[in-house]
Amino acid sequence: MTPNRRDFIKVASATAALSTLGTASMTQAAERPRSNKGRIFKANKGGSIGANKEQMVAKLQQYKDLGFDGLEGGIPGIPDLGALREAISEVDFPVHGVVDGVHWKDRLSSPDPAARQIGVEALVEAIKGCHAIGGSAVLLVPGKVTGDDETHDDVWSRSIIEIRKVLPVASRYGIRVLIENVWNGFCETPEQLRDYIDEIDSTWVGSYFDIGNVRKFGKPEDWIRVLGQRIVKLDVKDWGVKNGFCRLGEGDVDWPAVRTALAEIGFTGWATREGGDNSLEDTAQLMDELLDL
Known part of the structure; x- marks a missing residue:
């Protein structure tokens, strides 16, 4: 059947919408069902x-x-922390968790036992502080591959030993320790990260999956499927070969594929933007669009 002029215009308009992020993409997103509203926060x-x-x-x-x-x-x-808890109650707006602020300097994988001990104490402090403000998890980078005295195997074994030391505290306070995938030379395949978390073998340890960080090594949607329900929270970033970390939607992350993979594993939970866009308003709109919120 030969398409008429009206059909041609419809096809051309749809093609233009798919090829443009900006306003056209926003309109297209608004027309999609907000399937993750009430599931992803x-x-x-x-x-x-x-x-x-x-x-x-x-x-x-x-x-x-x-x-x-x-x-x-x-x-x-x-x-x-007390003032923050009061503010949270007054505004009725949660702080859902905290980032361990010393995990790069006082690494759980450090060859120096004293540094590892400082790291453990800081993680315990973060767990207790998270509980004090009503949060649910601490984001942790477990170590860094730095050389012959801090190899991938060292990061694996040392960090597991140290993380296990804090698990009774995590259990007592009901706070999870979530491992973030970062550019630290560690667990650069989804299978490695899966096996690392599984070796710790605790309900209180899971994945804080960073969507943008992983794009350098592979497709986030593939990692999501391998990690599955080990993923407890998401860090929301975009990254591209040409422009590095960038405004959401302008990198190489395939957001429709990410949404599909998250739906397949039944993900529900917090998604937190790390980095900046044109404004906070821009970030809010982009997250709604790209994650169907």
């Missing part, structure tokens, strides 16, 4: 969140007004 990295309760309330309210569901903090870094 939108957050941003908040750091210290504020120096006092007044600042904390203002920051939490700002993000709430923009349509975010929560923030993530960092320990050490939050100056007054």
Whole structure:
């Protein structure tokens, strides 16, 4: 059947929408069912969140007004956990977890036992602090491959020993320790990360899957399928060969494929933006679009 002019215009318009991120993509996303609304919760990295309760309330309210569901903090870094807990209650806006703030310097994989001990103590502090503000998990980088005295095998074995030391504390406070995939020379295939988490063999340890970090090594959707329900939370970033870390949607991440993979594993939980876009409003809109929120 020969297409008429009206059919041609429809096809041309659809093609243009698919090839453009910007406004056309926003419109297209708005027409899709928001299948992850109420299943995936939108957050941003908040750091210290504020120096006092007044600042904390203002920051939490700002993000709430923009349509975010929560923030993530960092320990050490939050100056007054009690004030933050009051601010969270006052605004009715959660801080869903914290980032371990010393895991790069005082690594659990360090060849120096004293550094590893500092790392363990800091992780315990982060677990307790996370519990104090009503969070659910601590993001942890387990180590870094640095050379002959800190090899991949060393990072694997040393970090597992140290993480196991904190598991009774994690269990007591009900806080999970989630391993983030980063550019640290460790577990650069999904199978390695899967096996690493499985060797720890604890309900209290899972994956904090960073969508953008992994794009350098492979396709996030493939990693998602291999890691499966080990994934507890998501870090939301984009990355491309040409432009590195970038505005969401402008890198090499295939967001429709990521959404499909997340649906296949039944993911539900927090997705936290790390990095910047044109503005916080831009970030909120892009996350809604790319994750169907």
